[in-house]
Amino acid sequence: MIANTSKQFDAVTAACKEIFMKKMLDYGTAWRILRPASLTDQIYIKANRIRSIQELGSQKVDEDIRAEFIGIINYSVMALVQLQMGTSTNTSMPADEVETLYTKYLNESKSLMECKNHDYGEAWRNMRVASITDIILMKILRVKQIEDNEGKTIISEGIDANYFDMINYAIFALILLDEQKNINIQ
Numbered sequence: 001m002i003a004n005t006s007k008q009f010d011a012v013t014a015a016c017k018e019i020f021m022k023k024m025l026d027y028g029t030a031w032r033i034l035r036p037a038s039l040t041d042q043i044y045i046k047a048n049r050i051r052s053i054q055e056l057g058s059q060k061v062d063e064d065i066r067a068e069f070i071g072i073i074n075y076s077v078m079a080l081v082q083l084q085m086g087t088s089t090n091t092s093m094p095a096d097e098v099e100t101l102y103t104k105y106l107n108e109s110k111s112l113m114e115c116k117n118h119d120y121g122e123a124w125r126n127m128r129v130a131s132i133t134d135i136i137l138m139k140i141l142r143v144k145q146i147e148d149n150e151g152k153t154i155i156s157e158g159i160d161a162n163y164f165d166m167i168n169y170a171i172f173a174l175i176l177l178d179e180q181k182n183i184n185i186q
Helices: 002-027 036-056 065-085 095-120 129-148 159-185
Strands: none
Touching: 002 065, 002 095, 002 159, 036 065, 036 129, 065 095, 065 159, 095 159, 129 159
16 A cells, blocks of 8 residues: 555645646745745645635635645645745745755655654545644644744654645645545546
């Protein structure tokens, strides 16, 4: 199953990267001006919309929750870049440098996923997408608390570990949604 998960992970991240790079062509790297806390809030908005749609069972904006999970992944990568590089009023960044950083963080996410998948036996496959949404929201609240504590923790993982977890949980949700879609079609 891990080999299948690895391929599914790669397919999801390839789609996310394609969207990220195309949006960069449209908008440039304007996101470089955002402080990490602003990116955390943007991820919160995406996760909260997912939860709202899940609870209401309907939506008025014609953009499904898949797009929001992709947004969580891409904004989490932006946040990891900002943690590494800091914010910048010079928002111009070469596309090849952005792509290298994007790939670096997704590779780190995949490595983490593979280690945790080994230890947890792919337990996420038995989770509900709604539960994954709640876990992402919890991780966002953790990050917000750490940010409010000026990045200091006593015993807990840092901000970056939570962003990596959000990436992986959002990928798991997308895999599960794709599998549900395939089951419903047949």
